[in-house]
Amino acid sequence: MKTLFRLMAILLVASQLLTACGSKATAPATAAPATAAPNATTEPTAAPIEKVKIVIWTEPVLEANRTMLQTEFVDTFNAAHPNIELELQFQENIDQVERTALQAGSGPDIVFTPGPAFALEYKNAGFILDLSKYAEKYAWKDKVVNWAYDSGSIEGSLYSLPLTYETMILYYNKKVFTEKGWQPPTSLADIEKLCGEATAAGLNCFTNSNQWWKGVNEWLLSVVYNNYAGADNVYAALQGKKPWTDPLFVQSTQILKDWMDKGWFSGGIDNYFAYNYDDIWNNLCGTADGKAPTAIMNIEGTWAFQRATPFCKNDWDWVELPSLREGVKPGYVLAIGSTLGINAKSQNPDASAEVLDWLVGDTTRAAKIIEGFNFGEWNVPLHFKASDFSADADPRLTRFVEFFATGTGSGNFGYTTWTFWPAKTDAYIIQELDSVFTGDLTVEAYQQAQQDAFQAELAAGKVPLAPETKSVSK
Amino acid sequence: MAISTANPHKQKLGRTANSWRKIILPYLFLTPLFVVNFVVILGPSVASIFYAFTDWSGVGKAKFIGFSNFVRLAADPLYFKALEHNLLWMLIFLTVPISMGLMAASFLSSIKRGQMLFRLAFFFPYVLSPTVSVQIWRYIFHPLYGIGATLSNNFGWQWANIKFLSNTKIVLPSIAFMDNWQWWGFLAILYLAAMQAVDTELYEAARLDGASRWQEFLYVTIPGIRPTLGFTLMMTMIWSFLSFNFIWLTTGGGPAHASEVLSTLLYQKAFQSFEVGYAATIGLSMSLFCGLVTLGVIYLRRKGWEV
Numbered sequence: 001m002k003t004l005f006r007l008m009a010i011l012l013v014a015s016q017l018l019t020a021c022g023s024k025a026t027a028p029a030t031a032a033p034a035t036a037a038p039n040a041t042t043e044p045t046a047a048p049i050e051k052v053k054i055v056i057w058t059e060p061v062l063e064a065n066r067t068m069l070q071t072e073f074v075d076t077f078n079a080a081h082p083n084i085e086l087e088l089q090f091q092e093n094i095d096q097v098e099r100t101a102l103q104a105g106s107g108p109d110i111v112f113t114p115g116p117a118f119a120l121e122y123k124n125a126g127f128i129l130d131l132s133k134y135a136e137k138y139a140w141k142d143k144v145v146n147w148a149y150d151s152g153s154i155e156g157s158l159y160s161l162p163l164t165y166e167t168m169i170l171y172y173n174k175k176v177f178t179e180k181g182w183q184p185p186t187s188l189a190d191i192e193k194l195c196g197e198a199t200a201a202g203l204n205c206f207t208n209s210n211q212w213w214k215g216v217n218e219w220l221l222s223v224v225y226n227n228y229a230g231a232d233n234v235y236a237a238l239q240g241k242k243p244w245t246d247p248l249f250v251q252s253t254q255i256l257k258d259w260m261d262k263g264w265f266s267g268g269i270d271n272y273f274a275y276n277y278d279d280i281w282n283n284l285c286g287t288a289d290g291k292a293p294t295a296i297m298n299i300e301g302t303w304a305f306q307r308a309t310p311f312c313k314n315d316w317d318w319v320e321l322p323s324l325r326e327g328v329k330p331g332y333v334l335a336i337g338s339t340l341g342i343n344a345k346s347q348n349p350d351a352s353a354e355v356l357d358w359l360v361g362d363t364t365r366a367a368k369i370i371e372g373f374n375f376g377e378w379n380v381p382l383h384f385k386a387s388d389f390s391a392d393a394d395p396r397l398t399r400f401v402e403f404f405a406t407g408t409g410s411g412n413f414g415y416t417t418w419t420f421w422p423a424k425t426d427a428y429i430i431q432e433l434d435s436v437f438t439g440d441l442t443v444e445a446y447q448q449a450q451q452d453a454f455q456a457e458l459a460a461g462k463v464p465l466a467p468e469t470k471s472v473s474k
Numbered sequence: 475m476a477i478s479t480a481n482p483h484k485q486k487l488g489r490t491a492n493s494w495r496k497i498i499l500p501y502l503f504l505t506p507l508f509v510v511n512f513v514v515i516l517g518p519s520v521a522s523i524f525y526a527f528t529d530w531s532g533v534g535k536a537k538f539i540g541f542s543n544f545v546r547l548a549a550d551p552l553y554f555k556a557l558e559h560n561l562l563w564m565l566i567f568l569t570v571p572i573s574m575g576l577m578a579a580s581f582l583s584s585i586k587r588g589q590m591l592f593r594l595a596f597f598f599p600y601v602l603s604p605t606v607s608v609q610i611w612r613y614i615f616h617p618l619y620g621i622g623a624t625l626s627n628n629f630g631w632q633w634a635n636i637k638f639l640s641n642t643k644i645v646l647p648s649i650a651f652m653d654n655w656q657w658w659g660f661l662a663i664l665y666l667a668a669m670q671a672v673d674t675e676l677y678e679a680a681r682l683d684g685a686s687r688w689q690e691f692l693y694v695t696i697p698g699i700r701p702t703l704g705f706t707l708m709m710t711m712i713w714s715f716l717s718f719n720f721i722w723l724t725t726g727g728g729p730a731h732a733s734e735v736l737s738t739l740l741y742q743k744a745f746q747s748f749e750v751g752y753a754a755t756i757g758l759s760m761s762l763f764c765g766l767v768t769l770g771v772i773y774l775r776r777k778g779w780e781v
Binding site: 102124279427440 | 617618640641642730742
């Protein structure tokens with residue numbers, strides 16, 4: 001009895017050992033042959049379809065959008081490709097989870113990154129495949145908007161395709177503007193006048209805060225760099241031809257500091273550091289229980305389209321962010337919010353490439369997904385026409401697609417930090433702007449540290465490729 | 475007289491085999507734990523010593539750079555700011571929750587009726603996950619809907635609407651207050667259990683000698699629970715260098731590094747700034763501080779202190 005007990009105990013321990021050593025990481029898919037049901041007769045059966053499984057990891061989305069993606073993207077792909085089973089998996093903290101998996105030689109077949117700077121890091125580490133042969137096979141260069149296609153190219157080869165393109169715009173409360181007789185600003189002088197009047201009326205000018213997402217700091221910096229210093233000067237700095245300590249960039253950052261000191265961001269730093277995401281939109285448009293709006297504008301990206309209507313109903317609209325300096329032409333800043341590449345360790349790169357082509361290959365299908373997200377996510381930058389979108393599409397959103405295509409198509413565009421800056425410099429920008437706002441760091445010191453970090457990464461070849469803007473500032 | 479027919483040689487072998495089983499079996503049971511510990515803790519710990527001497531982004535190959543990370547650490551004002559915050563955190567947690575725990579345990583030990591109810595009430599916050607606790611306190615401190623904001627909006631008490639989590643001067647003590655809310659109840663129950671093991675005759679003797687309640691606490695209770703008290707003091711010091719979850723979940727070390735501690739700085743450097751090598755250096759320094767505390771305790775024990 002004792003012996004039997006000991007034997008059972010040892011077996012239990014051994015089983016625990018095997019369980020503890022088991023891996024939960026999703027490995028690149030292996031072929032899983034599907035078998036057909038056996039026929040009742042003795043006739044020879046059809047050869048079973050060898051089905052491969054492809055896994056994509058992506059960041060979490062709203063539940064309704066998960067269902068929509070499953071229907072419009074995954075199910076349609078699987079129906080059209082009986083030899084491939086596509087599975088979409090949503091991962092919290094995807095950057096860290098995926099990086100760990102890739103470092104361990106594991107991870108999904110299709111790799112998500114939050115932007116070209118990350119894709120560059122992954123390419124340098126050998127985590128993602130050169131997609132050039134697939135780009136040629138599927139003619140992706142013709143399907144994807146030029147600047148977005150180029151953002152995925154490194155040293156002349158394509159390594160990632162853009163999943164979400166975005167830009168910064170100015171949301172405003174249309175109802176309050178109408179009531180007060182205000183017009184959306186078209187210059188720095190307009191902003192200062194409008195913010196002064198709003199403050200006098202007991203309203204906050206901008207509803208922004210960064211308690212919920214530190215990256216708000218880089219949104220604001222991207223806007224002032226491009227709309228004050230000028231996109232051409234930003235491009236020059238990204239090539240290393242102009243320092244980030246140039247007076248134009250110092251003055252750009254000073255604008256943010258001045259606006260913060262005036263209390264134009266949610267009433268001041270105490271609120272800027274305190275309000276969460278719901279607060280921002282409730283402050284802009286009021287609450288469902290009747291609380292009045294307390295702010296009039298929000299500087300945010302087009303991903304917020306999917307939030308604007310639920311919070312604001314029809315009380316919102318948007319305009320292009322204005323030029324902040326005479327001689328600087330306003331334009332849209334380019335941003336790739338996320339990219340997709342193929343895991344270098346994937347056992348089915350060809351099938352993975354088919355999935356990528358399904359994403360960018362058809363504008364009507366892509367438009368349906370974009371509408372599902374209310375133009376907020378998964379809006380691949382293709383050559384859309386108005387007819388690609390349904391008649392029910394929000395005209396504010398179709399206007400954006402049209403204006404953006406026209407504006408950037410003519411070469412008038414700027415650059416966002418999360419797309420075109422190298423990773424460490426970008427991290428510094430985000431983390432230390434708070435210290436500028438609190439006065440713990442001077443603007444000059446902030447710019448100098450940016451310059452130092454950028455120079456080191458430029459020398460190491462870590463600055464993503466940026467298309468040259470045709471915007472010229474005086 | 476019965477004569478044993480058992481083979482004495484076999485008997486000796488049987489006793490030896492039994493002894494070996496008794497020796498080997500515990501190690502067999504410990505092996506899985508050791509393997510998991512080695513793979514998950516020991517292995518990465520040793521690897522982090524290596525990475526502290528490298529410039530590594532967390533992906534790809536690590537480049538050996540000698541002592542550069544340590545030189546950088548020694549001159550990094552942000553590192554020392556974070557360390558200062560850890561020491562402040564230690565000071566708060568060596569005083570506030572421990573004195574609250576001792577006081578509560580002392581009062582609890584003298585009541586019989588309703589003691590279980592109080593114990594449950596004090597211990598309940600401890601079983602909540604930090605995520606839940608942080609959410610609760612976020613709502614309490616909310617600048618628009620929190621208690622202070624409600625008092626301000628309804629009664630005009632502007633002074634009540636304090637921005638606890640966004641004011642750089644008070645954010646760290648505010649988070650410490652949140653963490654303490656969850657922690658002190660556990661200490662109270664721990665000290666209560668220790669106090670119940672103190673010989674009651676000592677209290678009687680003290681009362682006979684005319685000791686007041688406070689004197690009983692000071693000269694009977696505290697010495698009686700010294701091992702438990704010493705243990706919690708030591709672990710508080712060590713955990714103060716490792717505190718992470720409440721701070722990260724609430725402010726991420728902000729605003730403007732006002733609540734930055736070593737662990738949040740390490741996390742930022744490793745996962746947001748792609749400076750895993752430097753993060754490993756910070757981690758090593760944290761291990762060093764914890765090691766110094768442990769050595770201090772060992773030294774005191776050798777001197778006869780009951781800690």
